[in-house]
Amino acid sequence: MTDWTDPETFAQALEQVETKEKGNCFEDFEEGDVIEHDPGLTLTQFGNESWMSQTLNHDPTYWRADAAEERGFEEPPVHPDYLTAATLGITVEDLSEKGGYFLGRTDVRFPEAPVYTGTELHVESEVVNRATSSSRPEYGIVSWRTRGKDAETGDVLCSYERTNMIPRREPVATDGSGTTAAEDDENDGPDLPETFVAPEGGYFEDFVEALETAADEHAAVAYRHERGRTQDDVTVASLPLSTLNTAKQHHNVDVMSDSPSGDIVTYGDVTRSTALGHARSDEETWREVGFDDESFHTFVAVGDTVYAFTRVLEADEAASSDEAGTVTFQHIAFNQDDEPVYSGTRTAEIRKRSN
Numbered sequence: 001m002t003d004w005t006d007p008e009t010f011a012q013a014l015e016q017v018e019t020k021e022k023g024n025c026f027e028d029f030e031e032g033d034v035i036e037h038d039p040g041l042t043l044t045q046f047g048n049e050s051w052m053s054q055t056l057n058h059d060p061t062y063w064r065a066d067a068a069e070e071r072g073f074e075e076p077p078v079h080p081d082y083l084t085a086a087t088l089g090i091t092v093e094d095l096s097e098k099g100g101y102f103l104g105r106t107d108v109r110f111p112e113a114p115v116y117t118g119t120e121l122h123v124e125s126e127v128v129n130r131a132t133s134s135s136r137p138e139y140g141i142v143s144w145r146t147r148g149k150d151a152e153t154g155d156v157l158c159s160y161e162r163t164n165m166i167p168r169r170e171p172v173a174t175d176g177s178g179t180t181a182a183e184d185d186e187n188d189g190p191d192l193p194e195t196f197v198a199p200e201g202g203y204f205e206d207f208v209e210a211l212e213t214a215a216d217e218h219a220a221v222a223y224r225h226e227r228g229r230t231q232d233d234v235t236v237a238s239l240p241l242s243t244l245n246t247a248k249q250h251h252n253v254d255v256m257s258d259s260p261s262g263d264i265v266t267y268g269d270v271t272r273s274t275a276l277g278h279a280r281s282d283e284e285t286w287r288e289v290g291f292d293d294e295s296f297h298t299f300v301a302v303g304d305t306v307y308a309f310t311r312v313l314e315a316d317e318a319a320s321s322d323e324a325g326t327v328t329f330q331h332i333a334f335n336q337d338d339e340p341v342y343s344g345t346r347t348a349e350i351r352k353r354s355n
């Protein structure tokens with residue numbers, strides 16, 4: 001009788017059998033397709049707190065009943081970064097489990113009303129664009145518009161448009177016209193302002209004052225945050241799986257050894273949330289309004305440290321509450337070699353100093 005566990009026999013069996021594949025390739029997506037994602041999850045206090053603790057998002061509003069009540073919430077709400085990561089995590093099985101990297105996202109929006117733990121999330125996505133990659137024939141580029149809804153009420157809790165590199169079944173011939181970083185560098189040297197201004201504090205008025213100072217001098221409001229978070233097994237593998245993100249990029253070292261990164265990499269939402277956590281620790285955040293033009297520039301892996309840099313772009317008195325004003329930031333996450341790994345603009349309401 002055949003011993004199927006004999007290594008030689010088993011190796012041959014492995015070669016001959018069909019693999020029940022997961023996920024979809026570039027060719028499987030058609031513009032206009034709407035995909036209702038079967039996985040869904042309940043936004044739990046444990047999931048919320050694990051995400052926030054590990055990404056250094058320690059704003060007491062999300063942790064303590066008295067601080068939440070002071071902000072007008074019934075209890076500590078779900079953090080917008082965990083909500084965003086969970087909305088995306090649920091989509092991975094259908095959209096990006098096949099591999100390929102998260103390149104960018106824009107138009108990330110949240111409603112004004114807070115979301116509380118216990119809410120069941122139901123997510124759907126529409127394919128909005130498919131494009132050939134001119135530099136990487138084995139991949140295509142796909143964009144989806146995704147909506148995370150309260151499964152009970154149907155209210156949209158988080159929406160965005162995301163773009164990924166997605167493996168093709170068959171590589172295509174390309175013109176190879178992608179511009180390389182070296183070519184870009186040849187054209188321009190750095191063009192930075194002479195002076196950098198940092199706000200004195202973290203209230204809305206501090207950002208307004210810093211912008212006014214910078215307007216008077218040939219200057220920009222830009223500063224770095226001191227904290228860094230070295231990536232470990234928890235941030236790279238555990239946090240994405242806690243959002244049902246099944247992308248092999250984060251937990252299958254075997255497959256990833258033969259990929260552009262050569263190793264498992266941090267989930268883009270962990271990298272970005274960590275940098276935002278550093279930035280928020282130096283401000284009085286009132287409410288997250290949205291994010292645009294988010295890009296992931298290079299890989300982050302176990303052992304890399306995520307730091308954050310902030311530019312303040314605009315401040316506006318108008319906000320959903322008299323207690324806050326609206327500030328637009330550009331945040332850049334960077335690693336221990338000072339290489340940008342993520343950038344994006346963020347619009348947030350920032351608390352005003354009480355008189």
Ligand SMILES: CC(C)(COP(=O)(O)OP(=O)(O)OC[C@H]1O[C@@H](n2cnc3c(N)ncnc32)[C@H](O)[C@@H]1OP(=O)(O)O)[C@@H](O)C(=O)NCCC(=O)NCCSC(=O)C[C@](C)(O)C(=O)O
Nearest residue numbers: 096101102103104133134135178247267268296297298299
């Ligand atoms: C992927 C790498 C190696 C390619 O690096 P490269 O040097 O080959 O090229 P590139 O220029 O950066 O980008 C390749 C192509 O994508 C295009 N592209 C680029 N960005 C955008 C964008 N926003 N929107 C639309 N298109 C974009 C770009 O224009 C170019 O087109 P081309 O081939 O025709 O010249 C490099 O960009 C890189 O290392 N990026 C970081 C990727 C990363 O670490 N992402 C986060 C982790 S993966 C993840 O979280 C996964 C997730 C969430 O679980 C899940 O989707 O399932």
